[in-house]
Amino acid sequence: MVDKVKTLEDLKKLREEALEKRRVKSASGQIQIVVGMGTVGIAAGARETLKAILEFIEQENLSDVIVRQTGNIGLDSFEPVVQVQIGENPKVTYGKVTAEAARRIMKDHVVNGQIVKELAIEA
Amino acid sequence: MRELALHLLDIVENSVSAQADTIHISVEEDHAQDRLRMVVKDNGVGMDAETAARVVDPFITSRTTRKVGLGLPLLKAAAEACQGGLSIQSEPGKGTEVCVTFQLSHIDRMPLGDLASTLLTLVVGSPEVHWIFNYRVNGNCYEFDSAPIQEVLDGLPLTDPTVLGYIREHLETGIASVHGTA
Numbered sequence: 462m463v464d465k466v467k468t469l470e471d472l473k474k475l476r477e478e479a480l481e482k483r484r485v486k487s488a489s490g491q492i493q494i495v496v497g498m499g500t501v502g503i504a505a506g507a508r509e510t511l512k513a514i515l516e517f518i519e520q521e522n523l524s525d526v527i528v529r530q531t532g533n534i535g536l537d538s539f540e541p542v543v544q545v546q547i548g549e550n551p552k553v554t555y556g557k558v559t560a561e562a563a564r565r566i567m568k569d570h571v572v573n574g575q576i577v578k579e580l581a582i583e584a
Numbered sequence: 585m586r587e588l589a590l591h592l593l594d595i596v597e598n599s600v601s602a603q604a605d606t607i608h609i610s611v612e613e614d615h616a617q618d619r620l621r622m623v624v625k626d627n628g629v630g631m632d633a634e635t636a637a638r639v640v641d642p643f644i645t646s647r648t649t650r651k652v653g654l655g656l657p658l659l660k661a662a663a664e665a666c667q668g669g670l671s672i673q674s675e676p677g678k679g680t681e682v683c684v685t686f687q688l689s690h691i692d693r694m695p696l697g698d699l700a701s702t703l704l705t706l707v708v709g710s711p712e713v714h715w716i717f718n719y720r721v722n723g724n725c726y727e728f729d730s731a732p733i734q735e736v737l738d739g740l741p742l743t744d745p746t747v748l749g750y751i752r753e754h755l756e757t758g759i760a761s762v763h764g765t766a
Contacts, residue, residue, distance in 0.1 A: 466726075466754055466757050466758045466761070467750055467753055467754050467757070469732055469733070469736055471750065472733060472736050472737070472747075472750050473736055475746045475747065475749075475750055476736060476737060476738075476740055476746075476747070478746055479740060479744045479745075479746040479747060480740065482746075483744075496709070498593070498597055498705065498709065499597065500594050500597075500654055500655040503585065503590055503593055503594050503597075504585050504590075508590065508593060508698075508701055508702065508705050509701075511705050511709065512701050512704070512705070515704065515708065515743070515748055515752070518743060518745050518748060519745045519748050519749050519752070521745075522745045523745060524744055524745060526743055527741055527743055528708060528709065528743045529709055529710070530597075530600075530705060530706070530709025530710060532597060532600070532601050
């Protein structure tokens with residue numbers, strides 16, 4: 462059943478499609494999302510948080526988002542921690558970001574530009 | 585943590601923090617030997633023998649933001665409770681290899697959990713690392729290598745929605761195809 466795994470030829474085609482879409486899209490500024498993936502973050506559900514963010518990007522077809530993981534951010538009692546930066550705007554740090562909260566941040570902040578105040582941490 | 589895949593993610597983060605640019609991960613289920621084995625091998629900064637010996641102690645960590653590191657000691661304790669163990673081999677400037685084993689059929693062994701999500705997190709979240717992943721069940725093997733994928737992408741980010749779908753499906757399909765052969 463291993464032949465069901467997609468091949469590099471498939472990926473080459475997908476790359477062409479992706480580049481075509483990117484040409485059409487207007488440059489709204491790159492969006493950077495960082496998820497804290499230290500021991501405490503992982504135990505608090507950071508992998509599921511990151512997964513929800515990736516699923517949202519796939520479903521909504523967002524092409525200007527870069528997602529990174531990082532080690533411990535140093536905010537243990539707020540894990541999972543997610544930081545969002547849009548273009549040159551200041552970075553916003555969110556705490557206790559469950560998968561559901563992550564979907565809300567993606568919808569309100571990343572897509573619509575509205576910071577989700579009740580999840581943001583004063584840093 | 586209730587999944588081995590989460591523990592795996594946790595110990596691989598050590599390799600990322602150690603500035604490794606190549607990380608090998610292998611997960612092997614051998615039903616004949618009744619063993620489950622996970623190995624993480626990196627070419628990061630490494631540790632001297634004394635540090636490597638003490639790193640499984642819950643009161644040792646290289647982190648400066650917090651004084652207690654629990655990732656490796658937790659996994660070691662879980663392995664030892666299942667007729668297994670955890671060993672570390674490391675050399676400064678060369679890298680580190682962590683090997684953890686469990687008795688596969690042990691009643692207290694945590695489930696393997698969502699390996700595909702752990703791998704997706706690592707591959708997408710740290711794209712500068714060359715990831716090589718092997719999952720083997722009774723001789724059937726799935727291998728994921730990020731290098732040929734990055735070569736085809738030629739600068740297109742892994743978080744492009746189309747690429748993301750490709751990698752996610754690759755990992756999910758590949759892992760499931762081997763997992764089913766137990």
